[in-house]
Amino acid sequence: MKAHQELAGFIWSVADLLRGDYKQSEYGKVILPLTVLRRLDCVMEPTRQDLSFSNTSKQSFATIGASAPDAARNLRDYINGFSANAREIIDKYEFETQIVRLANAKLLYPVVRRFADLDLSPARVDNHQMGYVFEELIRRFSEISNETAGEHFTPREVIRLMVHLLVGPDADRRTGPGDVITILDPACGTGGMLSAAEELITSLNPHADVKLFGQEINAESYAICRSDMMLKGQDPSNIVFGNSFSDDRHAGPFDYMLANPPFGVEWKKVKDAVEAEAKLGHAGRFGAGLPRINDGSLLFLQHMLSKMETPEKGGSRIAIVFNGSPLFTGAAESGESGIRRWILENDYLEGVVGLPDQLFYNTGISTYFWILSNRKPDALKGKVILLDARDQWVKMRKSLGDKRKMISDDQIASITRLYAEAAGTADRDHARVKVIDTTDFGYRRITVERPLKLRFEITEDTLAALAEARPLARYDHRDALIGAFKPLLGTAWATKSEATSALHAAAAAAGTSWPGTAVEKGIWDAVSISDPGGEVQMAKGAVLPDPDLRDYENVPLTEDIEAYFTREVRPHVPDAWIEASKTKVGYEIPFTRHFHVYKPPRPLAQIDAELRELESQIQALLNEVVS
Numbered sequence: 001m002k003a004h005q006e007l008a009g010f011i012w013s014v015a016d017l018l019r020g021d022y023k024q025s026e027y028g029k030v031i032l033p034l035t036v037l038r039r040l041d042c043v044m045e046p047t048r049q050d051l052s053f054s055n056t057s058k059q060s061f062a063t064i065g066a067s068a069p070d071a072a073r074n075l076r077d078y079i080n081g082f083s084a085n086a087r088e089i090i091d092k093y094e095f096e097t098q099i100v101r102l103a104n105a106k107l108l109y110p111v112v113r114r115f116a117d118l119d120l121s122p123a124r125v126d127n128h129q130m131g132y133v134f135e136e137l138i139r140r141f142s143e144i145s146n147e148t149a150g151e152h153f154t155p156r157e158v159i160r161l162m163v164h165l166l167v168g169p170d171a172d173r174r175t176g177p178g179d180v181i182t183i184l185d186p187a188c189g190t191g192g193m194l195s196a197a198e199e200l201i202t203s204l205n206p207h208a209d210v211k212l213f214g215q216e217i218n219a220e221s222y223a224i225c226r227s228d229m230m231l232k233g234q235d236p237s238n239i240v241f242g243n244s245f246s247d248d249r250h251a252g253p254f255d256y257m258l259a260n261p262p263f264g265v266e267w268k269k270v271k272d273a274v275e276a277e278a279k280l281g282h283a284g285r286f287g288a289g290l291p292r293i294n295d296g297s298l299l300f301l302q303h304m305l306s307k308m309e310t311p312e313k314g315g316s317r318i319a320i321v322f323n324g325s326p327l328f329t330g331a332a333e334s335g336e337s338g339i340r341r342w343i344l345e346n347d348y349l350e351g352v353v354g355l356p357d358q359l360f361y362n363t364g365i366s367t368y369f370w371i372l373s374n375r376k377p378d379a380l381k382g383k384v385i386l387l388d389a390r391d392q393w394v395k396m397r398k399s400l401g402d403k404r405k406m407i408s409d410d411q412i413a414s415i416t417r418l419y420a421e422a423a424g425t426a427d428r429d430h431a432r433v434k435v436i437d438t439t440d441f442g443y444r445r446i447t448v449e450r451p452l453k454l455r456f457e458i459t460e461d462t463l464a465a466l467a468e469a470r471p472l473a474r475y476d477h478r479d480a481l482i483g484a485f486k487p488l489l490g491t492a493w494a495t496k497s498e499a500t501s502a503l504h505a506a507a508a509a510a511g512t513s514w515p516g517t518a519v520e521k522g523i524w525d526a527v528s529i530s531d532p533g534g535e536v537q538m539a540k541g542a543v544l545p546d547p548d549l550r551d552y553e554n555v556p557l558t559e560d561i562e563a564y565f566t567r568e569v570r571p572h573v574p575d576a577w578i579e580a581s582k583t584k585v586g587y588e589i590p591f592t593r594h595f596h597v598y599k600p601p602r603p604l605a606q607i608d609a610e611l612r613e614l615e616s617q618i619q620a621l622l623n624e625v626v627s
Contacts, residue, residue, distance in 0.1 A: 007125065008136035011035055014114050021105040028141035030102065032220055033093035034115050035137065036227050037061075037079070039130060040086065042121040043231055053230055057081025061116040068109035072099055075112065085236050092223040092241065127195070127232045132156070134190050134224045139361055143401060154189070154260045154321065157407045158359055159196045164416045165353065165371055166258055166319040167200050169423060174201060179208045184254040186244040186303055187261045188214030191225035195232075197256060213238045213250050244303055245296065246273035248285070252307030253316065259300055260321040263363060267296035274299065289338035297326050298339045301370070305348060308374050315375030317350075322368050324591075327352070332445035332554075332586025340587040344384075344438045348372045351385035351419060354591055356393040361401040366390065368591065377423055384441070385422045386434040388595045389415045434594050441589055442557035446565070447582040449545035451575055453534040456499035456527050457492035458485055471522030477512055481523075484510030495535050499527065545579070554586070 014034075015027045022030065041061050044051065059078035064071055076099065079090055102108035119125075125133065154162075167174075174181065183197050194212040201210050212234050216222040222241045230236040240249040245267060267274060271293065277284040285306040291298045301320055308316035330336030343349050353369040360367065371385075392415055393405040407415075422433045463482055472478045484507045493499040503523070507514055514520070530548065537544040555564045561578065569576055 005136055007129075008133050008140070011118065011133070011137060012140060014111060017107060017110055017114065021101075021107060024144045025141075027144075028137070028220070029093070029095075030098050030111065032134075032137060032141070032224070033090065033095045033098070034111065035120075035134070036093075036223065037090065038115045038118055039120045039231070040082075040227065042119065045121065052233065052236065053086040054083045055081045055086070056083075061112065065109065065113040065116040071109040071112055072103040075099060075108070085230060086227075089223045089226050089230070089236070092219040122231075127228060128199070130231075131190065131192055131195055131228060134228075135192065138190065138221070138224075139400065142362075154192060155359060155361070155403060155406065156192065156196070157409075157412065158321070158355070159193050161407055161412045161415060162193070162258060162319050162321070162369055163196045163200050164412060165351075165369060165419055166256060166317055167197060167204070168416055169377075169420065170317070171204050174205045174208060176205070177207045179205055180211065181208055181256070182211050182213065182254045183256045183258070184213045184250055184252065184304070184307065185257070185259050186215050186250070186300060187259045188216045188225050188239065189218070189221045189260075191228050191239070193258050193260065194225075195228070197258060211235070211238065213254065215240050215242060215244045215249055217241075217243050243270055245299055246270035248303070250307065253309035253313075254307050255309060255314065256317055257304045257307065258319040259304065261297055261300040263297070263323045263365075263367075264295045264325065266294040267299060268293050288342035289335040291326075291330070291335045291339065295325055295329070297322050298336060301326075301343075301372075302339065305343070305372065311375050315373060317375075318370075318372040320370050320372075322370055323363075323365055324368065326370075327368065327591055328588040330586075332443070332584035334586075337586040337588065340589065341442065341585065343372070344441055344587055346374075347376065347382060347438060348374060349384050349438070350376050350380060350423070351387060352589060352591060353387045353415065353419065354390045354595075356390050356405050356407070358402060358404040359393070359406070361403045364402045364404075371419075380423055380435075382438050384436050384438055384589075385419060386436060386589075386591060386594055387415065387419055387422065388432050388591075431595070431597075436594070437558075439557050442585065442587050443554040444557065444561060445584045445586055446553050446555055446561060447579040448551045448553055448565075448569055448573075448576050449579050450549040450551075450573060450577075452537040452544040452546040453531055454496070454528045454537055455492060455494060455531040455534040456496060457529060458488040458527060459490070462526050463489070465526040466523065469522040469526055471519050471525075475515060475519045477515070480510065480512045481507060481515070484512050496524075496537065503527070543577075557585070 011031060014031055015024075018027055018030060038061060040053070040055075044055060045060070055078070057077050057080065059074050059081065064074040064078055067074070076096075079087070079095070082090065099108065102111060120130070181201055183194060183201075185191075185193050188194055191212075191214060194214055198210045198212060201208055212229060214225060214229075216225060216239070219241065222239065226236045226239040229239050242249055274286060274290065278286040278290050281287040285303050286299060288302055301318075304318050304320065308318070326336065326340075349370065350373050351369075351371040353371070355367045355369065357366045358364045389407075389411075392407055392411040394408050394411070396404055396406050418433055422435055463485065466472060466482050466485070467478075472481075475481070485503065488502060488506055491502065493502060504514055515523070530546065553564070553569065555561050561583075565578060
């Protein structure tokens with residue numbers, strides 16, 4: 001077992017003290033804030049002066065846990081002694097409620113004593129390991145609370161691959177002394193992505209000044225991230241609390257941005273704020289369009305794209321984790337399609353990397369990295385890398401939630417190399433990598449119409465339909481009109497003109513006046529029968545389309561519509577035409593289609609042989625039963 005899991009297991013043992021007085025789902029309200037406080041306590045132990053935060057009290061976990069009667073007072077004194085930047089973090093846990101509850105249950109003293117025995121000093125647990133500890137604790141709490149652990153953090157090997165794809169291509173750019181680099185994660189969780197990005201950049205340039213920025217909506221994750229940044233010397237005020245859609249706290253621009261926003265989470269709660277900003281067009285963040293209300297993934301991406309540095313000043317690179325939905329959800333000219341169109345026509349999308357399924361703690365579905373930039377290399381201008389890494393995984397010895405697979409270090413190196421090679425040559429085309437023109441993702445959705453062909457007749461069904469037709473329901477002379485048509489029972493007409501004359505004559509013979517337009521439409525709906533050999537219907541000199549025969553075709557943007565129609569449609573339906581006024585432009589990224597490998601069906605002889613073998617086995621079993 002890894003060291004961070006062992007340490008998290010020891011901290012988790014505090015739950016044994018809470019059992020009975022606390023529900024399992026409430027353990028985190030005690031354990032997480034006390035873990036943060038104990039970490040701060042251990043970090044301050046050598047000195048309380050040379051840090052970005054301070055504590056003016058005389059208390060520590062040693063003194064808090066020295067006396068059971070004074071434990072609550074000493075703990076409050078300790079918390080109140082922190083500087084404002086640390087207090088802001090602790091307050092997010094609303095821990096005062098738990099102090100009262102623990103004291104009343106006579107649990108505060110033994111719980112604090114257990115934490116006082118825990119060594120979380122940087123010499124034993126560095127910031128990287130501490131991040132793992134927090135994430136392991138959150139994962140455990142989320143499992144027993146039926147919460148979505150994946151909303152809080154991303155598996156570390158996934159982060160490493162993501163950061164390598166994001167930052168790796170800039171290895172030669174980030175070597176200058178004093179290079180100031182800004183990184184944003186607008187859904188930063190506990191800060192794992194930000195920390196991993198900082199580590200890789202400083203490994204490329206130890207003299208770089210990396211500044212980390214984040215925003216998080218979950219209070220506990222925010223508190224952990226902010227405390228981690230404070231402990232590692234980053235400016236904690238750059239980590240802010242709130243909803244990135246309705247309360248954008250970072251103006252930008254940023255050199256790098258990365259995020260793993262929650263999959264398929266609706267944005268209904270911030271609908272008014274988002275729609276108001278969308279009305280600003282590209283003066284706001286959501287000018288490309290709005291996705292459907294039940295999935296805000298593409299809002300996160302627009303949010304990030306709005307914070308790119310201009311290409312003249314060095315531009316920006318973005319990496320984001322999506323499920324499959326943003327690749328193709330939404331028909332032509334829908335909100336999602338419009339956003340994809342804007343991204344591709346502006347040449348922001350650099351690559352899409354397909355990942356294995358079962359990588360994440362809270363979902364087993366397949367996921368994808370989108371890599372975007374407004375400073376793509378010349379070899380990729382107007383092109384997009386598709387890299388299929390869905391088979392790049394190793395099985396975990398022990399599952400963690402839905403996570404049963406992981407990407408090994410060798411596989412991370414291999415995927416990174418393949419991506420870099422594709423970015424450098426832009427002519428890769430093999431089983432794992434495709435480089436596609438941006439226009440190849442676009443299409444025109446054409447509406448194919450066919451003529452409305454009808455015959456006309458009076459039958460028992462026709463008369464029944466007239467009796468139930470809504471347009472005739474309020475017509476005072478409905479029954480008289482139906483009675484007038486009964487003598488025509490069994491009559492059929494090949495043309496509407498013939499039917500019109502006969503029906504008008506029948507109504508006149510019965511002394512019933514011919515109704516107005518609305519009722520007349522109901523009559524024709526009842527007596528008209530679709531017939532491939534029937535009369536082509538016209539209105540104002542134009543052929544009327546049959547809505548039941550209407551069809552649609554997606555024509556690639558790069559292909560002439562008429563040429564496509566002549567080749568693919570007209571040979572099958574010679575009387576069809578394109579309704580040009582209904583043509584729409586759409587964009588989708590059919591990732592799996594580009595990597596589909598046709599597998600021919602097995603020969604029939606082989607299938608027959610297997611069936612005969614199975615029949616023989618079944619017959620042998622039946623013989624054993626009856627013998």
